[in-house]
Amino acid sequence: MSSYAERYQQAKQRAAYAKTQLGVFENRVGFDLDDFQRQACESVEAGRGVLVAAPTGAGKTIVGEFAIFLALSQGKKAFYTTPIKALSNQKYNDLVKEYGEDSVGLLTGDTSINSEAPVVVMTTEVLRNMLYAESSTLTNLAYVVMDEVHYLADRFRGAVWEEVIIHLPEHISVISLSATISNAEEFGAWLDTVRGSTDIIVSEHRPVPLWQHVLVGKRLMNLFAEETTVSQAADALSSADNEAPAVNPELLKMRTGGSRGGGRRPGGRRNNRGRNGRGPRDRRTPALKTTASGFSGSAQLPARISRPAMIETLDKNGLLPAICFIFSRAGCDGAVSQCIDADIRLTTDAQAQTIRAYIAEATASLDVRDLNVLGFYEWREGLTRGIAAHHAGLLPIFKEIVETLFSEGLIKVVFATETLALGINMPARSVVLEKLTKFNGENHVDITPGEYTQLTGRAGRRGIDIEGHAVVTWRNGMQAEQVAGLASRRTYPLNSSFRPTYNMSANLIAQFGAERTRKILESSFAQFQADKSVVGVAQRVRKNERALEGYADAMQCHLGDFTEYARIRREIKDLEKQVQKSRRKLSLSQAVASLQQLVPGDVVDIPKGKNRGYAVVLTRAESNDDPRPSILTIDAHVRRLETRDLVGPIVPVSKIKVPKKYSVKTPKERRDMASRMREAIYQGRPPRERAQNTWFDHKESAIETKLDELRHAMRTHPCHGCSEREEHARWSERWWKLERETDGLRRQISRRTNTISQVFDRITELLRSYDYVSTTAEGKLVLTSRGQSLRRVYGEKDLLTSLCLEERFLDGLDSASMASVVSALVYQGKRDENGFLSKYPRPEIGKSVTTMITLWSQLTDAEEQMKLPQTATPDLGMVWPIYKWARGDSLAKSIEGTDLAAGDFVRWVKQVIDVLDQISHVAHNDAQMRTACEAAIGKIRRGVVADQM
Incomplete structure (x- = not known):
């Protein structure tokens, strides 16, 4: 028991702490701060920057909220930045409840509320744009909270975070909040370098323990042999023994069809609450008998569980509410439909009535004509049953309703894509992953440990659940060790995606000049990581150089310079390969060209492949890149003629007439055509002579001459007669090979050293070629009047947009046509269009698009020459939908015949509005253009789009 003096001293310390800003704040929030929260807040109060890395749901945002509290108490400003609008809206509403509407503002791409308030919530891009514009809103700014700062790894938008961190004035404290990352010390060291004193606070502790399970059929099994949480598994793996926790042996037996026994229900749920507030009992589950849905002994594993059955199993085990991650929008919507069809109902009548009332109020402004195309009625039916989907294809208001109802406990199951894991506050008791692979836009790839942690981190509601549960549904071919590895690993580093853009370069040149810009870019996290990685590469170069010395000694020849002899042999080999490659390339190009020239009625002799033999051409090739004309073979089969069927150019051996209305659907007509082809062939018309390629023949002749010279030099070299020649040659x-590898490593070091500034130099050279930058008499790099316009254009196609404006590609267009053309600079569909549409809404649109495509083609040629990433092709997939919408058509009619989801359409229209707004500001001296842009915005900011702004 402590003495009176000790108790007095403790009381005195508590009283002193209560008077500090942190003490007042802690008393205000009404709960005791965790150690990591208090440590981070103390750093903020001391005027230091902080990097707080902690698991999802650990409460790291409290540190950002303390910075806001400090700013208000000091009479200064604080900005709270987020990666997405939904999270900004959510944080804005939270802070308004805490501090009132007068003290809090909101700035996103399409929303501006109380922008001069002392506390402003915004997307990170808005803050970046403020910094470049040197906005007066930055005056008196003391704190910037960067929530979800690990988003700087995003390859499309991640650079924005680094731009903000680099450009914020030094006196501003940056509070960086991140999910758990394995290289927090490296990222923190960079922050300390560019921002000054920055403390790194890392917490691996989850306030709500997370248990791991595998759902096999309808049976829920523990992933690990012992009752082990995620934190315990990670601790075991990172301990001195470095041993991962043992996997449940029953799961290991499954892939081999071994015996099946009983298993625990979800472990560690001593006090967890089920649907009725009572947790499932911690007891053994009796062994299941062999049934269609169960297994025992060496019986075959059950088929993958259906979604309705999965929900019933979760509900039976007290694991609702749940989020089920499905890496497909269609899969999410389909899952809701399946549950409705199976008559799954997770709500009471009273809850369903509350949900209907809330939906009616929240969607009252929607046009009733749009409800069908929005899928409103099935969406509402799912919600009233306590089931919903959440993905980017949904209307924003639909997503917000789902989020609100879920947070209030009225929605029990949400089928979601991974976008839900970005920070929106929607925790659940359990998280289900249907599979451990996803489509990344190009291939199906395994999810990473970091993605697994981010997704499952939503399980366990702080203050509601005493534990969370992560469930992976079993699939054929799955390995329990794979799941265990994802659940226990902490190797998810944060890697920079930073690269200079045209807009960024223009802004930096305007503000700082070229020299200081290079220094700024070299201070990026990308360069910091690149420089660090060079150390290991340099060590490999030194090791290789020592080995090369040994190889050189081993290939010494007493008759002469074997290095020179080996060089001759190598040159001969390379030239022989070059001849073969040239012949193959010529053969392919001639084959492609000859296929493009074939016309209906040409009879050809196909040299190889399944179409080998005579055939008649029925239709011309449709594509120039991969020509595949339709043919009828001698045995009356309709096929496609491809380059792989040829060994060079193909020329007609004869010709017959193919009627314009000829149909290949009936066997008789095909046989008649084949018969006419045979008659034409038997007339004995000689095939045309192969076209001679004199250029290639001349080139090949020159190479053969060079080869003859080298072969003579090799045979007459002294080393050619050495008895150990081949032994020396092996060492050579x-x-x-090692010298080639080492040269590659040397180039790698050269590329990584000052890589970012080198890219900037190439960008400025390209901008110079377009008269966007020039050099003064003093040798300084400055923006021209053309370059100044680029400073106000943001987006993936920033330079192309600026070039199009210089060509006045929007002149003469009405409002609807203007919005339609601008959509091609914004939209990026899943399927690539071929540059032009067969028909445009108006002829003027086609002319504007032609201008755009021409400028894009010239730009990408220049980018290729400068070795810069190429600007994406303008996509025409929104030209017709935007035009229809702008002229007043309904949503259903606007997206008719496309694969656009309603939510996607609204999102793209909002981005078109953003670009039109940028253009209006670029054209500030052109009243006519500014007025036209405003009119175009007015045409498309209506109906469901205006409701979501």
């Missing part, structure tokens, strides 16, 4: 080959 090893030397050459």
